[in-house]
Amino acid sequence: MQKEVSLDDIVSLCKRRGFIYQGSDIYGGLAGTWDYGPLGVALKRNIMTAWWDFFVNNRDDMYPIESAILMHPQVWETSGHVAGFADPLIEDIKTKKRYRLDHLLEDAGIEHTASMSLEQMVATIKEKGIKSPDGNALGNAAQFNMLFKTSVGSVEDEKSQVYLRGETAQGMFTNFRNIVDSFYPNIPFGIAQMGTAFRNEISPRDFIFRAREFEIAEFEYFIKPDTWEEEFEKWRLLMHDWCEKVLELPANKIHELEVPKEDRAHYSKRTVDFEFDFPFGRKELYGLAYRTDFDLKGHQEATGKNMEYKPKDGSEPFIPHVIEPTFGVGRSLMAVLANAYIVDEIGGEKRTVLKLPEHLAPYKLAVAPLLKNRPELVAKARQVYTKVKQKYSKVLWDDNGNIGKRYRRADEIGVPKYIVVDFTTLEDGTVTVRNRDTTKQERVKIEEL
Numbered sequence: 001m002q003k004e005v006s007l008d009d010i011v012s013l014c015k016r017r018g019f020i021y022q023g024s025d026i027y028g029g030l031a032g033t034w035d036y037g038p039l040g041v042a043l044k045r046n047i048m049t050a051w052w053d054f055f056v057n058n059r060d061d062m063y064p065i066e067s068a069i070l071m072h073p074q075v076w077e078t079s080g081h082v083a084g085f086a087d088p089l090i091e092d093i094k095t096k097k098r099y100r101l102d103h104l105l106e107d108a109g110i111e112h113t114a115s116m117s118l119e120q121m122v123a124t125i126k127e128k129g130i131k132s133p134d135g136n137a138l139g140n141a142a143q144f145n146m147l148f149k150t151s152v153g154s155v156e157d158e159k160s161q162v163y164l165r166g167e168t169a170q171g172m173f174t175n176f177r178n179i180v181d182s183f184y185p186n187i188p189f190g191i192a193q194m195g196t197a198f199r200n201e202i203s204p205r206d207f208i209f210r211a212r213e214f215e216i217a218e219f220e221y222f223i224k225p226d227t228w229e230e231e232f233e234k235w236r237l238l239m240h241d242w243c244e245k246v247l248e249l250p251a252n253k254i255h256e257l258e259v260p261k262e263d264r265a266h267y268s269k270r271t272v273d274f275e276f277d278f279p280f281g282r283k284e285l286y287g288l289a290y291r292t293d294f295d296l297k298g299h300q301e302a303t304g305k306n307m308e309y310k311p312k313d314g315s316e317p318f319i320p321h322v323i324e325p326t327f328g329v330g331r332s333l334m335a336v337l338a339n340a341y342i343v344d345e346i347g348g349e350k351r352t353v354l355k356l357p358e359h360l361a362p363y364k365l366a367v368a369p370l371l372k373n374r375p376e377l378v379a380k381a382r383q384v385y386t387k388v389k390q391k392y393s394k395v396l397w398d399d400n401g402n403i404g405k406r407y408r409r410a411d412e413i414g415v416p417k418y419i420v421v422d423f424t425t426l427e428d429g430t431v432t433v434r435n436r437d438t439t440k441q442e443r444v445k446i447e448e449l
């Protein structure tokens with residue numbers, strides 16, 4: 001028997017068991033920021049390592065970098081973010097709270113808001129009599145740029161103003177020349193990185209789904225212009241492999257959305273959004289875009305630096321085009337958690353279990369003495385713990401409470417296997433190994449663990 005998982009279930013488990021907390025919690029929180037606790041860090045790192053292995057380490061055509069978060073401010077002018085990285089907002093005239101204008105329209109069933117001008121959206125709000133979520137009339141509307149501003153150096157003036165990066169991609173474009181000069185890779189090749197991005201979201205919501213500070217894992221794959229369709233297709237299929245084979249998300253919960261022209265980012269000639277059935281609806285998980293030569297060409301024009309690639313066969317140099325698969329790390333974690341969260345019944349008793357893929361689980365094993373007040377059991381269990389820890393670095397030592405409660409607690413954080421040292425262990429050198437998903441136990445010799 002299973003119940004549908006809700007967002008509240010996930011948020012509550014994350015807080016209770018040390019996965020994710022509200023940022024600046026003791027000060028009442030800072031909206032759109034989240035702090036990862038020990039289990040959240042472990043799960044997130046396992047996802048990031050899996051991504052790095054799948055898309056970078058296992059390939060010969062990928063060049064990883066880590067670029068600085070603070071970049072020359074002109075980068076963001078060239079990329080179009082200063083002019084166009086904006087969301088429309090509207091104010092509740094009573095509470096003065098601000099909302100995403102397009103979200104309010106979409107919540108009222110109006111589609112293709114991205115193709116509407118600000119004036120058209122405001123007119124629709126008036127025409128349809130749409131109110132704020134608090135039931136009040138809506139007033140002033142404006143385009144709101146999502147780049148966070150800060151300043152470098154000791155004098156704050158126009159010249160010192162820089163931005164916190166809104167995407168990691170620009171670091172790959174600004175290092176294109178460096179990578180080509182250092183490595184002269186064969187084309188096609190990719191430049192990859194993982195890192196924090198910042199967006200001043202008007203209404204951060206749905207837990208870590210829409211945050212103001214979050215991590216992106218993405219790469220820019222540089223190609224010959226006439227190969228873009230086949231390269232797009234190749235990456236589309238590999239993104240499915242990542243979702244289904246590595247994150248082990250069910251294929252029937254992943255959907256592709258061919259993004260219409262009017263909804264695409266300014267740099268994209270084709271975009272496919274990968275959507276996932278989250279507990280709060282079908283929402284964007286990842287994106288795959290054909291960015292053409294928009295960025296490299298723009299940087300070449302702005303800096304005068306040559307962004308051409310010289311083919312090794314001596315043919316004409318050209319500015320490569322780009323396919324960009326992009327992955328939100330927090331959204332990956334949320335999809336994995338939502339998919340793993342299950343409430344079932346064992347022996348007439350309800351239990352919450354996280355059926356996480358073993359390679360992503362924060363702890364791979366738990367080890368416990370059956371009774372904590374029997375020194376001979378504790379000593380033996382410690383020996384077993386030390387042995388298994390040599391192979392699986394993340395092992396949980398668990399001797400608190402009765403064994404039934406310990407199993408429940410371990411299930412709730414997704415520990416795949418639970419080893420117990422009992423009195424039989426002292427006689428024949430075997431332990432019980434309990435399987436999280438089936439709750440079945442088997443006796444295994446310690447040497448065979």
Ligand code: GAP
Pocket residue numbers: 166167168169199201208209210211212214216218284285286287324326327328329330331
């Ligand atoms: N370089 C392309 C780019 O940044 P994007 O679709 O704007 O594309 C990439 O963002 C991914 O980052 C999204 O597919 C999503 O997974 C994640 N993402 C975007 N905005 C987010 C937010 N406010 N909070 C958490 N994740 C976000």
